[in-house]
Every structure is written in structure tokens, then in C-alpha cells.
Amino acid sequence: MNEIKGINLAKHNETYQDGTPILVAVDNVIFGFDPVEEKLKVLLFKRQVEPQAGNWSLIGSFVQSDESAELASQRILTKFTGLTDVFLEHFNTYSDIDRDPGARVISLGYYSLIRIDEQKEELVQSFHAQWFHIDEIPDLVIDHNQMILDALHTLQNESRRKPIGFNLLPEKFTIPKLLKLYQEILQAPLDDRNFRKKILSAGYLDRLDSKDKSTSKKGAYHYQFNIEAYFDLVKKGYSLVLP
Amino acid sequence: MNEIKGINLAKHNETYQDGTPILVAVDNVIFGFDPVEEKLKVLLFKRQVEPQAGNWSLIGSFVQSDESAELASQRILTKFTGLTDVFLEHFNTYSDIDRDPGARVISLGYYSLIRIDEQKEELVQSFHAQWFHIDEIPDLVIDHNQMILDALHTLQNESRRKPIGFNLLPEKFTIPKLLKLYQEILQAPLDDRNFRKKILSAGYLDRLDSKDKSTSKKGAYHYQFNIEAYFDLVKKGYSLVLP
């Protein structure tokens, strides 16, 4: 760096010509909650191009010149699951110069929360994509294992403060399912009585008259997330806090 | 999108040739705490290239092929302030296709926390850079006003859970200064007795024997942040929580 001898000498007049175009990709950590196994899973597929073709990988794509990164991430999510209007957020950027052995690629990490029951199963299968439990992620391509860790931490932090977990459940769900989901996300047991108390006392869950009898003889009441009620509460300063 | 007629038809075999290189920039929201005015400020400079030359702007640069985005952000911070080893974190990515009228540029937002008293004032001046109070940010180039808002929200959220505020203060500081800093960051008054109780009971602030008599006749004790003590506490599960 140049020494500055006096005042008014320095310039910072980089132009667009001074920039070097770089390949930019999005990688999508797609989370789903398996309603049968009651496990939090991530959708992976086998990379089809060299280097490292055949290895498990996150689902990603290059950002094209006519689309934003968000759109690229949505595009690839829709391609693999058939879903649109999905919770999808940026969580980190990966820019080490040697991270991708194939080329200099800056990768934007997104994570999405989908309802496994709404995905197009045949689409997922047609790409040879598979759901992996977060405890059983295989060795992935490049830095994708790190990306999943980062996405999971973001999901955990966000889940403790905002009710985003509902994006992983069907419209109608039961409290026992919701509890299991939160235990999976936070990877820690939660006291069921205290959990019920906190989540129900907030007032944004509507109990329906119907019950889910698939897991017990007594049956568990269906609940629905009431987003208007939630927004009203947020306006008044409410925020969820889980341990 | 193609309809899938059967299983095993779909491909996702994008190669590096399918990517379009894009200009990638970093923009740095440089925060400083003015020790005299006791105000949280952001460092801005007048853009020197078209379009919008002469307008106030964040300090940014293109990411070059031989550097990571973090490094680019550090580089530009050092160029303007002379500082190295500074708190610097990515907070968001801006990728709308029309955001920059000069070219398609994806911008990575970083924010940094510096000690104003350690910066090289003559360097800052030589770039015609100026510190602006966060309540008095002028109209900025492109989407830089939004970036400052996003960075401030990130800073607020992080400050509530981690003691990163110390990066904005000199090594030795007083509790009244620390309180003022937190009130500036959170843009809300804090009760001084409760604040003292919480911050001192944690045990990672070492009181020195010296006093700062610049703001009162009685003088306020100097304190120092003890990072080892803090890390030990974090290992045991401690986390700061401010209202």
C-alpha cells in the first residue's frame, strides 16, 4: 500500500473495468421434516459433473445474468421438488479462492424449509436425490458439509426466536409433532409441559376440532398456525424465545 | 419446466461452462463509536466514478481473482483506515440484476467494528471520507442505505448476545462509556444499575486501578475486556442477553 505523504492525495476510483468477473453459484440446503420417522433431513443428490462427479452434493446452480441469487436458488429448488413459494433465506457466502477445484467459484449459501408431504416425490427420485438425516450426512463435495453445519446453526438460531418451524410441517399438525420437530432442530430434549405452555399461551396456534389418530388411540388435536395473529403479536413486541 | 414422464429422465449436469462470470464486489459498513460525541457512526466517502460520482457511498471494492471476499473487505478497510486485525463479518448479499445502474454487480455486505481512536485520521481525510452519525446518513448510492440498515440490525442482534461492542471501544474504557455505547447500538435507553449488574456479574470485565477523570471530578474506573475469561464462560454455556 502506498504511503500517504500529504492530504488530498489518495484515490479510490475503481471502475467497472477494474473488476474481474467471477463465477457465482447458489447452493441450497433443503431441509425437510420426515413425518413418519420424525427426523430432520436434508436433500442431497449425486453430482453429475467433474470434478468429484458421483459424490453426494448439495443442490446448486450458477447464478445467471438475468436472475438474482434468490431467484437462482428458487429455480433449482423448484426443479428438484416442484415446490414454489417456499421459505428460503441466505445464510452465508463462501469465497475462498481454492474452495472449488474446478474453477474459482463464489458460492452463496441458501437454506429452505419445505413440507416433505408436498414435494413431488417422483421428481426428487428422477434426479436420484435422497433425503439424509442430519446426523447421517455423508462426505460431500467441496465445502458442502460445512455449509450444512452453518445452515443448521442458522436454522437453530432463527427457530429459537421466530416460528419458522411451521414451514416444515403440514398445514394441520399436532403438538406432539411440533415438539418432536423442535427437538430435532435444536438437537436437544424439551420438556413437553413447558413447551406446550409457551407455544400455546402465545396465542397464534388455532386448535381445530379434528384429531390425528394415526399415532395414538386417544388422538391428538390438530392445530393451525395463524399468521395474522402472529404478526399482530410481533407488532406488540412479542418474540418467541426457546431455550 | 419440463414435465417428467417417467423416472430416471432428469439431469442436473451443469458444467462450469454453463456459468456466466459476474462482477462481485464487497461493500463495507464501517462502524465507529465517537468517544467525544458518544455517538455510533459510519464511515462514508464520495464515490469517484460514474454513475453517481460525487454521491456519498459505502466503501467497497471488486473481489479480485486472487483474494477471498473477506480479504477484499479487509483490504479496503486497511486502505481507508490503516487498521488490520479488525472485527469484520458478512451480513447479507445483494444480487438484484438492476441494483447497480453501471453493470450487473453482486455485492457482498460486510460490517466492521473499529476503534476510532486507532484509525489513521490523515488517511481517512485523504480520501475525503467522513464519519456520519447513524441517524444522519445522507442519501447514498445504489442500495447502500438499505445495506446500512441491514448491517445495523445485524449489529443490534449480535450485540444482544455477544460482547462484540468492545471492538468499538479503546482497550481501557469506563462503564458509563460502555453503557452509552450500548444505548447507541440498540437505540434505546438502558437502566444503568441493571446494566452494571448484568455486565459486571458475568465476570469478564477486569477493573483496573486507574480512573478516567475526563468526564467527572470523581472519576470512573477503567475496565478491560478479558477475552480468556469470556471464552471460559462461553464454554460453560454462558451467553449475554440484553433486552
Next chain:
DNA sequence: CCAAAAGTGTTTGTTATACACCCATGT
């Protein structure tokens, strides 16, 4: 001696935690 900022404790209310039993029902 007094103005101005620094420093200190207590009470009260709220929230978190820990914990155990009854309920409903299909088989």
C-alpha cells in the same frame, strides 16, 4: 460547599424449571 457524574441494593413481578398424574380409546 456544591454541582455533576459515579457508584451502589432492595423489592416486586415475571418467567423458567422441575416434576407426576389422569384421560381417552382401540384392541
Next chain:
DNA sequence: ACATGGGTGTATAACAAACACTTTTGG
């Protein structure tokens, strides 16, 4: 009638919030 998961309440502890006075000392 009983096994299975669903649903409920209470007592205690910990923490947050509200609040006012004393201390120090340079001028």
C-alpha cells in the same frame, strides 16, 4: 382391562424490572 400416547397444574427458583440515595472531588 390395559397399554399407549395425549393432555394438564403447581410449587420453587432464577431472573428481569423498577426504583432513589450516597459518594467523591475539583472548582
